Amino acid sequence: MRRRRTGKKGSFHFNPGTWIARHMQAMVGALGRLWRRPLGNLMSLMVIAIAMALPAGLHLLVNNLERLAQGWQGTTGATLFLRMSVKAPDVDRLIRRLRADPDTGRVVHRTPEEALAEFRRHSGLGAAVALLDENPLPHVILVQPADGRLPPEAFARWFQRLQAQPEVDRAVADLEWVARFQAIVALMERGAQVLAVLLSLAVLLVIGNTIRLEIQSRRQEIEIMKLVGGSHAFIRRPFLYEGFWYGLLGGLLALGLLSGAYLLLQQPARELAHLYGSGFALQGPDRLTALVLLGVGVLLGVGGAWIAVRQQLEEIEPA
């Protein structure tokens, strides 16, 4: 009896409908198996979800910080603290001189009295301030360049001119700390990437190991499948789908964790921004983040399962 190749019913011909049906069956069957061991699987899923949520959360944080830093670029400027000996008429002269510089834009003068009043209001140390004999605060001048998007070298030259004014005791460039802040954000971004790679590896291993245990526990079944002529593709299919589900559900759970964290942080962040007079609002996981998270989860799930299956299925042979 030869393998029949005629197209009639019951032949081993490739049939797309049957093929899809078998895949659907393997897919649903794998989900069913996960469902039957809810507790152990939920723990594995939580590990996967946390491992995925950590780098994704850090990435979101970095994104938010970057947006915050963008809002500051317009306010780049310098703060000039004048010598204590400099009195009001000298300050006016200095301001006129500063305004004469074509590179200089807005100039704001803050007198020691204003500064002290503000300090009293915001520091909560009003009583202590009242004990002071004289105002310890100097005149402060806030200067912004005429061109808000001055390149760093030009900014540095302009800033040096400000610093060189005889009345100036100390000059602080806002750009410095904006630049530092951006450097920190960049570092965090890189950190998030490193973390993402490491934790992806962890997810791969967790899923691979889970599938490996699953294969071990179904060793006898695999042997019998091989005895009755089950192909490798047929035998590994349910395990790959199991990995797929681990990845997808882990990704969904991670998304849930991120959304939860966002909801918890949203209000305090808005309040903080409000205190600084900023309209900044925290941004939660958007559609792209969600898609990437789920996609990466599925890839890691199927990949981890593939590693386990490759290692194990070849070894299991009926005896």
Add this chain to the structure above:
Amino acid sequence: MIRFDRVSKTYPGSQGGLHEVSFRIERGEMVFLTGHSGAGKSTLLKLVGLIERPNRGQIQVNGQNLARIGPRRLPHYRRQVGMIFQDHRLLADRTVFDNVALPLVVAGLERNEIRRRVHAALDKVGLLKKARALPVTLSGGEQQRVGIARAVVGRPPVVLADEPTGNLDPELSLEIMTLFRQFNQVGVTLLIATHDLALVERLAQRTLTLREGRLVGDTTA
């Protein structure tokens, strides 16, 4: 249908195995394989089912040289050889129907065809009413018949049985053998390993006898 040409199979550090075994079984024959335990009966069946490979010699089954069947073609080869085991090797967590359907499912048959064939096979072994039962709820004889139904459901040209009546009383054993005879009558080639000499005598079929891995008898009744 099955041809052994000076086949040897030895296991390192063990006395068992086969030595220089040659024989031919024609299409549609029903042959018993007897000998003491350790004589090499199981090894011979494993070689035919490609669970083991010989160290020397050539085996042909259904016109195919088994040495040429690599891992990729192995599943397809196994679908042409139905195997029955003393310990049944059924899946405990699947129903009788699902167990018998397994060879058809792995072969990718469509659902209706599977149902039709499984019912036919179960009907043949008299277990149609137990299709939804789990194997553990069945007696030893019934479980063996499930194993037989699974072995023949894919209509393989060759069926191998390793001590299929090993744990059964004489009456049930005869029932099983009668079943084998019916398959044989529709053209299936059967090779049955057993140490139940009384049964072999009663059925009066060609018998191959192994002793310490060598073929010492080939009697046609």
